[in-house]
Amino acid sequence: xxxxxxxxxxxxxxxxxxxxxxxxxxxxxxxxxxxxxxxxxxxxxxxxxxxxxxxxxxxxxxxxxxxxxxxxxxxxxxxxxxxxxxxxxxxxxxxxxxxxxxxxxxxxxxxxxxxxxxxxxxxxxxxxxxxxxxxxxxxxxxxxxxxxxxxxxxxxxxxxxxxxxxxxxxxxxxxxxxxxxxxxxxxxxxxxxxxxxxxxxxxxxxxxxxxxxxxxxxxxxxxxxxxxxxxxxxxxxxxxxxxxxxxxxxxxxxxxxxxxxxxxxxxxxxxxxxxxxxxxxxxxxxxxxxxxxxxxxxxxxxxxxxxxxxxxxxxxxxxxxxxxxxxxxxxxxxxxxxxxxxxxxxxxxxxxxxxxxxxxxxxxxxxxxxxxxxxxxxxxxxxxxxxxxxxxxxxxxxxxxxxxxxxxxxxxxxxxxxxxxxxxxxxxxxxxxxxxxxxxxxxxxxxxxxxxxxxxxxxxxxxxxxxxxxxxxxx
Ligand code: PFF
Numbered sequence: 001x002x003x004x005x006x007x008x009x010x011x012x013x014x015x016x017x018x019x020x021x022x023x024x025x026x027x028x029x030x031x032x033x034x035x036x037x038x039x040x041x042x043x044x045x046x047x048x049x050x051x052x053x054x055x056x057x058x059x060x061x062x063x064x065x066x067x068x069x070x071x072x073x074x075x076x077x078x079x080x081x082x083x084x085x086x087x088x089x090x091x092x093x094x095x096x097x098x099x100x101x102x103x104x105x106x107x108x109x110x111x112x113x114x115x116x117x118x119x120x121x122x123x124x125x126x127x128x129x130x131x132x133x134x135x136x137x138x139x140x141x142x143x144x145x146x147x148x149x150x151x152x153x154x155x156x157x158x159x160x161x162x163x164x165x166x167x168x169x170x171x172x173x174x175x176x177x178x179x180x181x182x183x184x185x186x187x188x189x190x191x192x193x194x195x196x197x198x199x200x201x202x203x204x205x206x207x208x209x210x211x212x213x214x215x216x217x218x219x220x221x222x223x224x225x226x227x228x229x230x231x232x233x234x235x236x237x238x239x240x241x242x243x244x245x246x247x248x249x250x251x252x253x254x255x256x257x258x259x260x261x262x263x264x265x266x267x268x269x270x271x272x273x274x275x276x277x278x279x280x281x282x283x284x285x286x287x288x289x290x291x292x293x294x295x296x297x298x299x300x301x302x303x304x305x306x307x308x309x310x311x312x313x314x315x316x317x318x319x320x321x322x323x324x325x326x327x328x329x330x331x332x333x334x335x336x337x338x339x340x341x342x343x344x345x346x347x348x349x350x351x352x353x354x355x356x357x358x359x360x361x362x363x364x365x366x367x368x369x370x371x372x373x374x375x376x377x378x379x380x381x382x383x384x385x386x387x388x389x390x391x392x393x394x395x396x397x398x399x400x401x402x403x404x405x406x407x408x409x410x411x412x413x414x415x416x417x418x419x420x421x422x423x424x425x426x427x428x429x430x431x432x433x434x435x436x437x438x439x440x441x442x443x444x445x446x447x448x449x450x451x452x453x454x455x456x457x458x459x460x461x462x463x464x465x466x467x468x469x470x471x472x473x474x475x
Contacts (some may be wrong), residue, residue, distance in 0.1 A: 029341025071260025216293025239469020
């Protein structure tokens with residue numbers, strides 16, 4: 001069954017640029033501004049970054065085209081779209097199973113994504129309060145959190161993590177906003193949000209990067225991000241980089257199948273997909289160039305891990321001119337990026353409920369938004385009352401991880417690569433060739449290049465990296 005509006009017609013984007021904006025909004029998120037700098041820092045910078053960029057263009061881009069092709073051709077939720085492409089290609093409908101994998105992965109990701117976005121919301125509150133007191137003191141351009149020691153500033157995160165109530169209320173607020181937008185539908189919900197939030201995001205990103213270039217240590221940041229030390233490129237690091245490329249481009253969870261299914265009319269998928277990949281990678285690199293100059297300027301550790309953005313940066317903003325203001329803007333920027341991504345995540349299961357179960361949009365979004373909220377509660381309790389719980393204790397790779405990191409790690413390292421692998425095999429080997437050519441609008445040499453990448457390189461590379469990453473013992 002196909003989801004439809006009251007007039008009987010299935011929802012859709014108002015224009016090609018609306019789709020691009022929404023898809024860039026989906027791609028650009030915590031993955032770019034929080035996860036990418038964290039991983040680049042932890043994995044030694046240059047080699048990780050260059051391998052990541054290679055993954056984006058050689059593996060990610062062909063997959064972006066493939067997912068949008070499936071959605072655009074199927075004009076249905078992820079599972080229904082794959083089924084329709086399979087039907088038109090004379091392939092088995094069983095292929096739609098990897099759509100279900102994507103729906104489950106998107107549901108799991110949005111549950112912890114909202115918890116992390118909740119931390120961001122908390123810091124918007126902290127920095128907002130600080131900026132208001134700067135204003136009241138008649139000194140709007142002072143540094144952030146003046147008078148607080150480094151320990152006190154870093155301790156704020158510990159305080160947040162120790163408080164289930166605080167974590168829960170932030171998570172609730174963020175999931176509430178996500179649900180509200182998705183329940184409103186494609187045009188007046190998701191598209192409207194992207195149209196307002198994405199321009200805001202880009203203005204903030206460019207402004208803070210320029211600020212960082214002036215007050216921070218740009219040379220050291222550039223050297224750190226772009227000078228490769230290839231000895232650091234272990235199979236684990238490659239697995240992480242691939243997982244990050246897939247996560248950042250919103251691949252492997254049927255997100256772009258779902259968004260692609262709302263494209264009406266013809267459009268060449270090559271240029272559209274290139275725009276998405278360039279915008280997403282550009283934002284990840286710019287985020288690195290926004291964050292690391294500030295980190296290096298005050299001599300902090302780039303390998304601080306997931307707390308880099310939350311504990312390290314607020315302290316760095318203390319000694320910087322206008323740090324109170326910029327710090328506030330910085331967390332608003334992350335929040336904006338998170339919203340346009342979380343709505344795309346929730347849209348995947350929501351569209352499935354509408355398309356496969358025949359539910360109304362309101363009912364479907366409420367069921368999955370509510371469900372993800374509950375799973376998110378387990379994630380946030382993993383920081384305090386359930387800190388001893390190890391969900392995958394039997395699996396060495398995940399045995400040490402708390403609940404949130406387990407869900408993050410399992411989706412990112414197992415489910416996303418699996419989804420990407422099946423997408424590549426399906427589009428590269430099973431989908432009807434003339435259908436692919438017609439619906440992607442790609443022809444000539446580019447068609448051959450893309451075909452090679454999706455049919456050969458993607459399955460082989462994703463498969464190898466998946467297996468060696470998960471089972472390092474076999475090497
Ligand atoms: N791409 C988003 C980010 O980088 O934060 C995360 C994401 C969104 C993953 C949507 C998957 C998805 F379908």
